[in-house]
Amino acid sequence: MKVAVVQAAPFLFDKASALEKLVAMSKEAAAAGANLVVFPEAFLPGYPRGLGFGARVGSRTDGGRRDWERYWASAVDVPGIETELLGETAKELGVYLVVGVVERDQEYSRATLYNSIVYIGPDGRLLGKHRKLVPTGTERLLWGQGDGSTLTVIDTSFGRIGGLICWENYMPLARTAMYAQGVDIYIAPTADARDTWQATIRHIACEGRCFVVSCNQFATKASYPADLSSGGDIEGDDDILCRGGSAVVGPLGEYVAEPLYNEEGIVYAELDLSAVTRSRFDFDAVGHYSRPDIFRLDVNKRKQAIVSSQTEGWI
Structure with a gap:
């Protein structure tokens, strides 16, 4: 099968x-023969790199709150109108779409946002989602924490796909939970463009004996609105805010497609899924190389509810 890794960023807060960009680049990827098209972390509606939203320890500004309200308004419901559009696009093109989204809570106050991945099938169905378990650093002010119910792996005609977002991939137990579900194509949307990230994805490929698809944005100051209250936070930054580094790694840690830097584009790779089986001949982290008599991982995959309604036992 052929995977397309989209390295791009939209106009933030829009x-x-x-x-529009997602549909256009999906069509380009499908025309090139891709079966699976992957977009970066928080692509819809964008990753607000460098913005502080007027927050300091002990205080928040009114302008920062208004910027966040604007970000909230541009988030998506899952499921919702936007995922229906993604479904129409995937069905028209006959591809799997994996898209990083900023998801708005639909169950309680609707105020909390989550950094999520959505999986769309070639029949247009929403197949699942994953919410980032631990937003990194100051991301914690923007996004809530996901739970184990969305440690999602999807069966496809060419293998099992699933993944973790950015620095979740530094959580050894989270990775193990993915390996234990037999993931063959491990999706790693990120906002980390450092050289050390390449070492991370190559290690995961070797450890999980799976293909790793790492998808990052290419973002510049030109993609930011000029009227943000916290826009001054990036004044001293370089024009290129994120240089990319999207890549695909094979199950023995070798690049199938080397990192793309300093430009927008689509990284393509042909994946021979039989290589996953061959790679596990001498190492299978959750199979013959595990020691369940010594080590044990318990994964709580129950959905965590804030409020539990009871109708019996109350007077």
Whole structure:
């Protein structure tokens, strides 16, 4: 099968811009023969790199709150109108779409946002989602924490796909939970463009004996609105805010497609899924190389509820 890794960023805080770019680049990837098209972390509606939203320890500004309200308004419901559009696109093109989204909570106050991945099938169905378990650093002010119910792996005609977002991939137990579900194509959307990230994805490929698809954004100051209250936070930064580094790694740690830097584009790779089986001949982290008599991992995959309603036993 052929995977397309989209390295791009939309105009920040503009959901329509993000959707338009997503559809156009999906069509380009499908025309090149891709079966699976992957977009970066928080692509819809964008990753607000460098913005502080007027927050300091002990205080928040009114302008920062208004910037966050604008970000909230550009987020998406899962499922919702935007995922329906993604489904129409995937069905028209006959591809699997894996998209990083900023998801708005639909169950309680609707105020909390989550950094999520959505999986769309070639029949247009929403197949599943994953919410980032631990937002990194100051991301914690923007996004809530996911739970184990969305440690998602999807069966496809060419193998099992699933993944973790950015620095979740530094969580050994989270990776093990993915390996234990037999993931063959491990999706790793990220916002980390450092050289050390390449070492991370190559290690995961060797450890999990799976293909790793790492997808990052290419973002510049030109993709930011000029009227943000916290826009001054990036004034001293370089024009290129994120240089990319999207790549595909094989199950023995070798590059199938080397990192792309300093430009927008689509990274393509042909994946021979039989290589996954061959790679596990001498190492299978959750099979013959595990020691369940010594080590044990318990994964709580129950959905965590804030409020539990009871109708019996109350007077």
